[in-house]
Amino acid sequence: DAGVTQSPTHLIKTRGQQVTLRCSPKSGHDTVSWYQQALGQGPQFIFQYYEEEERQRGNFPDRFSGHQFPNYSSELNVNALLLGDSALYLCASSLWGRANQPQHFGDGTRLSIL
Amino acid sequence: SQQGEEDPQALSIQEGENATMNCSYKTSINNLQWYRQNSGRGLVHLILIRSNEREKHSGRLRVTLDTSKKSSSLLITASRAADTASYFCATGWGSNDYKLSFGAGTTVTVRA
Numbered sequence: 001d002a003g004v005t006q007s008p009t010h011l012i013k014t015r016g017q018q019v020t021l022r023c024s025p026k027s028g029h030d031t032v033s034w035y036q037q038a039l040g041q042g043p044q045f046i047f048q049y050y051e052e053e054e055r056q057r058g059n060f061p062d063r064f065s066g067h068q069f070p071n072y073s074s075e076l077n078v079n080a081l082l083l084g085d086s087a088l089y090l091c092a093s094s095l096w097g098r099a100n101q102p103q104h105f106g107d108g109t110r111l112s113i114l
Numbered sequence: 115s116q117q118g119e120e121d122p123q124a125l126s127i128q129e130g131e132n133a134t135m136n137c138s139y140k141t142s143i144n145n146l147q148w149y150r151q152n153s154g155r156g157l158v159h160l161i162l163i164r165s166n167e168r169e170k171h172s173g174r175l176r177v178t179l180d181t182s183k184k185s186s187s188l189l190i191t192a193s194r195a196a197d198t199a200s201y202f203c204a205t206g207w208g209s210n211d212y213k214l215s216f217g218a219g220t221t222v223t224v225r226a
């Protein structure tokens with residue numbers, strides 16, 4: 001039973017570029033949440049996708065956008081990259097996505113901005 | 115700003131000892147969860163305690179919740195080298211809330 005998978009594992013970009021990160025949820029899960037984790041900090045909620053729509057959004061600018069596909073997989077897009085976007089981006093999946101249930105996390109994509 | 119704050123920021127113990135870390139939060143919650151993160155990896159769910167529960171056990175883990183003090187503690191008994199990791203508390207608000215709010219974490223090092 002595959003868990004949450006994310007790709008790529010590492011990525012290096014320069015300021016101003018755009019990036020797309022991908023996530024496949026755990027089998028049987030229908031909800032994907034994205035988190036940003038800066039070095040030495042806890043994860044910060046970016047947004048959640050359910051039934052192919054953004055259901056809730058954290059305090060992140062419009063440069064951060066996403067998509068969910070009919071097979072429940074998801075993409076996170078970040079435009080006009082800034083140095084401060086360097087972080088570990090984590091994807092979490094669950095059934096229905098409510099915050100009163102455990103989330104299953106992938107190992108993340110390490111994004112470095114030069 | 116983050117909802118939860120863990121204390122201490124870092125903890126170093128000998129194998130076999132117990133490790134205790136605390137989490138304080140600011141607003142009312144529906145539940146509180148603890149997660150473990152090994153270096154360079156994703157988070158692994160450890161235990162969830164609901165706001166109407168006071169204590170919960172899972173193997174060598176014991177979690178308490180004091181809603182009057184807005185605090186929780188995680189106790190790891192008889193620690194092992196494999197327990198070396200960062201531990202995070204995360205709070206959830208309610209049934210129509212989908213966001214987990216994490217603290218900055220406690221880094222635990224278990225010395226052999």
